[in-house]
Amino acid sequence: MMGKVLMRWKKPMHFSAVYMLAILFLNLNSCSQAQEEEEILEIDKKNRVIEFSGYEWIVRTSDEEKLGPGPNYFSDSEENVWVDDEGKLHLKIVQSGGNWYCSGISLRTSMGYNKYVFYVSSRVDQLDKNVVGGLFTYMNDEEEIDIEFSKWSDTENQDSQFAVQPSYIVGNKERYELKLENNLSTHFFDWQTDKIDFGSFYGHTLEPDETDIISTWTYTGDNIPPDSEERLKINLWLFQGQNPSDNKEAEMIIDRVEIY
Numbered sequence: 001m002m003g004k005v006l007m008r009w010k011k012p013m014h015f016s017a018v019y020m021l022a023i024l025f026l027n028l029n030s031c032s033q034a035q036e037e038e039e040i041l042e043i044d045k046k047n048r049v050i051e052f053s054g055y056e057w058i059v060r061t062s063d064e065e066k067l068g069p070g071p072n073y074f075s076d077s078e079e080n081v082w083v084d085d086e087g088k089l090h091l092k093i094v095q096s097g098g099n100w101y102c103s104g105i106s107l108r109t110s111m112g113y114n115k116y117v118f119y120v121s122s123r124v125d126q127l128d129k130n131v132v133g134g135l136f137t138y139m140n141d142e143e144e145i146d147i148e149f150s151k152w153s154d155t156e157n158q159d160s161q162f163a164v165q166p167s168y169i170v171g172n173k174e175r176y177e178l179k180l181e182n183n184l185s186t187h188f189f190d191w192q193t194d195k196i197d198f199g200s201f202y203g204h205t206l207e208p209d210e211t212d213i214i215s216t217w218t219y220t221g222d223n224i225p226p227d228s229e230e231r232l233k234i235n236l237w238l239f240q241g242q243n244p245s246d247n248k249e250a251e252m253i254i255d256r257v258e259i260y
Contacts, residue, residue, distance in 0.1 A: 104235030
């Protein structure tokens with residue numbers, strides 16, 4: 001009789017323990033999810049968020065202090081960053097109150113190894129020599145893939161480059177000249193585990209005629225970033241924080257971004 005009683009007692013105890021563990025797991029999972037949602041809401045409160053090309057992007061602000069790159073002031077105002085009625089992204093460098101304010105956005109989600117395509121709709125080959133337009137993934141200063149439009153304050157420089165950071169390492173950068181014929185150009189990098197393919201073409205196409213290929217490059221060096229928590233970013237800023245040499249506002253327009 002005692003053995004039967006013990007057997008009957010053990011079964012409910014086992015069920016109760018499993019049940020309690022399940023409840024604890026659900027509560028912890030619920031708390032974790034709630035915390036994550038709270039953090040997302042907190043980001044929304046602190047930062048302006050825009051929708052562009054089917055994704056959510058956080059608009060950068062430096063809160064009235066200079067930050068890198070540059071360093072520069074960055075503003076999240078609608079004068080600096082906006083999406084127009086046709087769905088195109090506009091980034092501007094704007095003067096206000098005696099200061100020049102740059103612009104930048106970051107994708108809210110890490111996309112990792114992928115092909116990143118940018119359909120540009122402005123004459124980025126005509127940016128002021130002190131202005132830099134950047135299309136890039138960023139985790140830290142040594143895990144970064146760049147397409148950049150700039151003469152880096154030297155009028156003799158070519159106006160564009162593909163780069164893998166650290167770009168000072170020989171073989172981690174390829175400079176080229178755009179020589180655009182109109183506002184439309186396509187730029188991409190295809191980030192893979194063992195290589196990164198880059199390309200710039202005339203027009204909005206990924207199947208260019210041979211005469212529409214501006215530049216291509218394949219990187220197979222030692223600094224291919226690992227797939228981590230990097231973010232895709234687009235920015236327009238001033239090299240070394242210098243004023244535009246022509247003292248005029250600058251703008252870069254992106255028709256759309258594709259990631260696949």
